[in-house]
Amino acid sequence: MHQSVRAALLALAVTLLALHPALAQDKAPPAPPQAASAPAAARDADKAAAKKIPVSVEHDDTDPLGARLAYRLKELLGRSSLMQPTNKDEKKLVVVVKTKEEFPGRPGLSSIYSVSWLFSSREGALRYFLASEAGIVDSTGIDQAAETILGRTDKLAGTYGYLF
Known part of the structure; x- marks a missing residue:
C-alpha cells in the first residue's frame, strides 16, 4: 500500500508540473550564463557577417x-x-x-x-x-x-x- 500512495503522489506531481510550466521553471536548475551566451554570441557573429x-x-x-x-x-x-x-x-x-x-x-x-x-x-x-x-x-x-x-x-x- 505504501508503494501505491507513492506512485499516486508521483503521478500528481507530474500532472501539476505539466499543467503549470511556471512551477517547472522554478524547480529547474539555472543554466550556466556562459553556456547560454556562447551560442547566442556565435549566432550574432554569423548575423553580422551575413549583413556585410x-x-x-x-x-x-x-x-x-x-x-x-x-x-x-x-x-x-x-x-x-x-x-x-x-x-x-x-x-x-x-x-x-x-x-x-x-x-x-x-x-x-x-x-x-x-x-x-x-x-x-x-x-x-x-x-x-x-x-x-x-x-x-x-x-x-x-x-x-x-x-x-x-x-x-x-x-x-x-x-x-x-x-x-
Missing part, C-alpha cells in the same frame, strides 16, 4: 593620384565593419572609379574623378545603375575623398540592401 554588403571597386586608369584614390578606397573598404571587399561572382555593389589628370602638363597636381555605383547580380549580366558623382582631388584630399565615397557607398547599400 559585398562591394567591388573597379579602377583601370593610369594617373597616379587616381590610382592612390582607388587604393585608399579599397583599403578603407577592407577595414569596414559594414561592407566586405569581393571579386566573387555574386550579388554585389560595384564602385566604378574613373580618373584623369586635371592638367596633363602638370602631372601629380590633381585628378578629376567620376564614381558610379552599380548593382551586379552576377558576372555577364546587365549591371543596374544606382548613382554617380564627380569631383576633383589633390594629394592632400585623397583620404577625405575616399571616406566620402565609402560613406556614399554605405548609404546606397542601406537603400538598396533588399537586393541582397
Whole structure:
C-alpha cells in the first residue's frame, strides 16, 4: 500500500508540473550564463557577417593620384565593419572609379574623378545603375575623398540592401 500512495503522489506531481510550466521553471536548475551566451554570441557573429554588403571597386586608369584614390578606397573598404571587399561572382555593389589628370602638363597636381555605383547580380549580366558623382582631388584630399565615397557607398547599400 505504501508503494501505491507513492506512485499516486508521483503521478500528481507530474500532472501539476505539466499543467503549470511556471512551477517547472522554478524547480529547474539555472543554466550556466556562459553556456547560454556562447551560442547566442556565435549566432550574432554569423548575423553580422551575413549583413556585410559585398562591394567591388573597379579602377583601370593610369594617373597616379587616381590610382592612390582607388587604393585608399579599397583599403578603407577592407577595414569596414559594414561592407566586405569581393571579386566573387555574386550579388554585389560595384564602385566604378574613373580618373584623369586635371592638367596633363602638370602631372601629380590633381585628378578629376567620376564614381558610379552599380548593382551586379552576377558576372555577364546587365549591371543596374544606382548613382554617380564627380569631383576633383589633390594629394592632400585623397583620404577625405575616399571616406566620402565609402560613406556614399554605405548609404546606397542601406537603400538598396533588399537586393541582397
